[in-house]
Amino acid sequence: MISQEMTDALNAQINAEIYSAYLYQAMSAQMAHDGLGGIANWLALQCQEELTHAQRFYNYLLSQGARVELKAIDEPPAEFNGPLAIFEAVLEHEKKVTALIHALADLAVDQKDHATQIMLQWFVTEQVEEEEHAAEILDKLKLTGDQGGGLFMIDKELGARTFTPAAEE
Numbered sequence: 001m002i003s004q005e006m007t008d009a010l011n012a013q014i015n016a017e018i019y020s021a022y023l024y025q026a027m028s029a030q031m032a033h034d035g036l037g038g039i040a041n042w043l044a045l046q047c048q049e050e051l052t053h054a055q056r057f058y059n060y061l062l063s064q065g066a067r068v069e070l071k072a073i074d075e076p077p078a079e080f081n082g083p084l085a086i087f088e089a090v091l092e093h094e095k096k097v098t099a100l101i102h103a104l105a106d107l108a109v110d111q112k113d114h115a116t117q118i119m120l121q122w123f124v125t126e127q128v129e130e131e132e133h134a135a136e137i138l139d140k141l142k143l144t145g146d147q148g149g150g151l152f153m154i155d156k157e158l159g160a161r162t163f164t165p166a167a168e169e
Contacts (some may be wrong), residue, residue, distance in 0.1 A: 038159025
């Protein structure tokens with residue numbers, strides 16, 4: 001049986017994942033407003049991905065007979081200072097989420113909660129990918145700057161992203 005402490009921590013992670021979605025949607029809106037539809041697309045799909053992460057935690061809690069408690073979501077920033085600043089913020093945000101996932105994994109180990117440990121391994125792996133993708137885009141923006149032809153190419157590349165939800169185990 002899942003402990004109340006673990007239930008509370010996973011409920012907090014649901015909130016963090018939904019905030020991430022909200023943050024990425026706000027960033028997407030800024031990029032759409034600025035005429036960068038490809039970057040807006042990438043960020044909107046990132047929003048969808050974060051919502052699927054929240055749903056995965058939600059489903060897991062229910063499968064464990066635990067109560068899901070949805071809390072208020074903090075307001076994300078309303079304005080961002082261009083694509084470079086956005087992807088700097090994306091990378092920092094993903095590092096923060098990674099720390100949250102690692103703290104959950106540590107708690108599951110401490111509590112000898114084997115089922116939760118197994119479920120969290122997917123997220124540990126996912127966060128490696130999330131940070132890698134954000135860093136890759138950020139590196140490209142640092143090389144090209146966030147104006148001109150280089151930005152046009154990055155925008156076009158990010159516009160080709162499609163959403164494929166990960167299969168539930």
